[in-house]
Amino acid sequence: MATVPLLTLLVFAPLVGAVLLALLPREPLAGVRRAALVFSLVPFALSLWMLGRFRPGEAEFQLVERAAWIPAWGIEYRLGVDGVSLFLVLLTAFLTPLVVLASWGDIHRRVKEFFALLLVLETGMLGTFLALDLFLFYVFWEVMLVPMAFLIGVWGGPQRVYAAIKFVLYTMAGSLLMLVGILYLAWQVKVQTGAFAFGYERFLALHLGAREQLYLFAAFALAFAIKVPLFPFHTWLPDAHVEAPTGGSVILAGVLLKMGTYGFLRFAIPLFPAAVATASPAVVALAVAGIVYGALVATVQPDLKKLVAYSSVSHLGFVMLGLFALTPTAVSGGVYQMLNHGLSTGALFLLVGMIYERRHTRMIADFGGLWTAVPVYAACFLVVMLASVGLPGLNGFVGEFLILLGAFGPWPWATAVATSGVVLGALYLLWMYERVIFGPLVRPENAALEDLRGRELAVLVPIIALCFVMGLYPAPFLRRMQPSVDRILARVQSVEAPRLAAGGRR
């Protein structure tokens, strides 16, 4: 058992699925769709196996696999999972089959290609979370880009080409500077130890000057901030989300945005602790700005999908606040909130997509009174919306609460402003819900709407169930995250401590 390369199987199972899918005949569509579902369930099963083999309470990387790849440059193929990446991997493997299932009704053109690209994308996402060699990480990071751009550009809305190009150029601009940063670090390894290496631990062991760290942090942070997206690097997001097909939006919001926050936590923060100490006020300020700005802009959106897109900017602001508060509670809350956002925003996009399939409009003004027409839909929407608001008992509450609790110590003012974001979040989501679901059913088209079908319930019910589980019983999740979070923070604290001692609490 110990010799099974589980993580490799997990990462490449979707790719194999994509190749097999490409070889299948184009018709019948039902067959292609079922095959895609099966191919996406394989990695999910493997991810559950990984969860079973994961030993809670350990901070180190587990299930590590390594092999020489480009030995002359010290590049290794190296995968491993720890408490931070564990649940993000699970989230990815969990959401993909749901996206496949949800896209059965959404994608009618070039079905085979859609699912094949989705599976290629999954390989990229899983690899990014699991790579422990920065060259490998970069390769997976970029591999995600092309399939996502195609999902937007081929199957998206009227402005899809513009949105796809914008998405690619924004992401590339950031990530290529990160590549130079990675090369610089590898070169520093050579300077300090004699040979090039790209391993994560090797980078952690480097001694870097304060100015060096600041430049490198900037190079990494730009790549991640664009991906998050951190205000003011968010402008690609509404376009991408609005134009993307539902499945693309769910993956984008559910997993791709987490790449940015994951990158901060895994790389930017522990690799450059001195720079983090210098830059964290700015990052926190931007995070809080994003929380408030995203919420305000979301409030006035007439388009449901755009509203959800801007709510992402706000929610990811919370995650960033949690990560850069640099206290164990806040960072754990940040990681938890990444999962919550993946579930609840993913589900919101699914719900918007389902109503769009029926009415071919996403304008809030076109709805109203759906409660009587589609009660099951309204109920599902209610739970997901409340999870996104952060109602106690649902998952969003746990994450936001931990973030605010943990961030209040180091950043009381920022936290106070961020808390207003919680209120604003309740405002725009409840107001949206009221306009869409409640009120009189004035439009006859809405009265004839069909309620959720079995397939759609099969997509939503697992997410809703998980929202409740994570809201009511977060301990098993937090227990597995905490050691790894502490280990990352221990690195930062060694630099932070003198500063805090000198400057006192802010």
Next chain:
Amino acid sequence: MTPIDVGPFAAHWEVALPGLLVAATAMLVMVADLVSTDPDRESLAGVALVGLATAAGAALWLWAGGNGAGGFGETLRADRYALFFALLLIAATALTILLSVDFLRLHALPAGEYYALMLLSTSGMVFMAAANDLIVIFLALEIMSVAVYVLVGMLRREVRSNEASLKYFLLGAFATGFLLYGIAFFYGATGSTRLDVVAQAVARDGLTPFLLLGLALVLVGFGFKVALIPFHVWTPDVYEGAPTAVTAFMAVGVKAAAFAAFARVFAGALVSVAASWTGVLWVLAALTMTVGNVGAVTQRNVKRMLAYSSIAHAGYALVGLVTATKAGEAALLYYLVVYAVMNLGAFGVLIALGRRGEPNEMLQDFAGVGFRQPVLGLTMAVFMLSLAGIPPTAGFAGKFYLFSAAVDAGYVGLAVIGVLNSVISVYYYLGVLVQMYMTEGTRPIDAPATRPYLLATILFAGVATLLLGVFPSGTMELARVSVASLR
């Protein structure tokens, strides 16, 4: 100095074997053209390929011998560096010939002359990479160039082709003049045209004014052939006007051969005064990639876009020379291999879209190709992503080696300029993908299966682009071994 064989001048004549075999094949093709009864002259391509395979075999045999001997009074060398390029150039020519078979039939071009000229040009290239003497470099460069001047003008009834040929010839002759003038100054400054003697003199005397003058003039000559800014102005017109297969041959073969001699002179003979030329090359590299990429952005003609892109790629490749380190030069060699594969593939797809009387070179001609011709679409996507440097393709591995060598040599700024340029390039390479996959098109395309050689070449290039990207180590190791014989 290594003792020269005191035997006759032609001892160790085998160092010239790869180039001689290629030239002999050219003669054979001309004879075969006379006796062939096949109206399409497809058999000539077979003769050419067998000849090239023999030449490659000779190169491999010399590689296995491994002594890197010099022959003809040390003016030619069969060292690893020369053989690496010989193999690259022979392979590139073989692929170009495979791309050409259907192209020639389509445009009713005379196959005998075409293959013979291409092989003669290749023999010039092979000699250019093996040359250890400035005069031999000059002669080889002329053998290569004169044949290409004719090839560019092969579409006699097309004004574009005639214009391209004349333009290339006039400017090329002018640039060769610069090269020759520079060589004269080298001779004046060091008393020899042999590179190893020049290297010793330069190491002894340092940078004399005459040497500096020679260096600048030679730089102009090479700069023209590899299309560096500001010696690039001919490139878009000539690349656009030439028959597409010839464009591929120029972008890949001529450029690689010119870089071979360029690097042997600068990184070999002039390495001891590297401080005097790295600064200039730094500026040229930065300018070349930027002007090439910015120029490509606005192009609507894909062939012309690839011409500008080839300028930009010369800029990237030059980064390897700027470093003046073994790692950088190895990266340059690796990049030339990668560039050859992905570029031949891209031009192959361009040829595959063309029909008689319809070049189908405009961006809008690619509309909807991706879904209507999945093989062409997928391979073109691989080539475009590779040219843009997106992993896991070969183009990424190539840029990775170049930029990491630059960082290693302390040129972080140049690496940053390089990656920012890559962002620009993503825009226009993506433009092709957008046309292929995100717009609908109705223009008829011949199924690639009707042109089996072309399809096989494109598929080979596609697979090679991916394999070189995922497993770059083997080829990179060859490149490292090869540059070891530079100095």
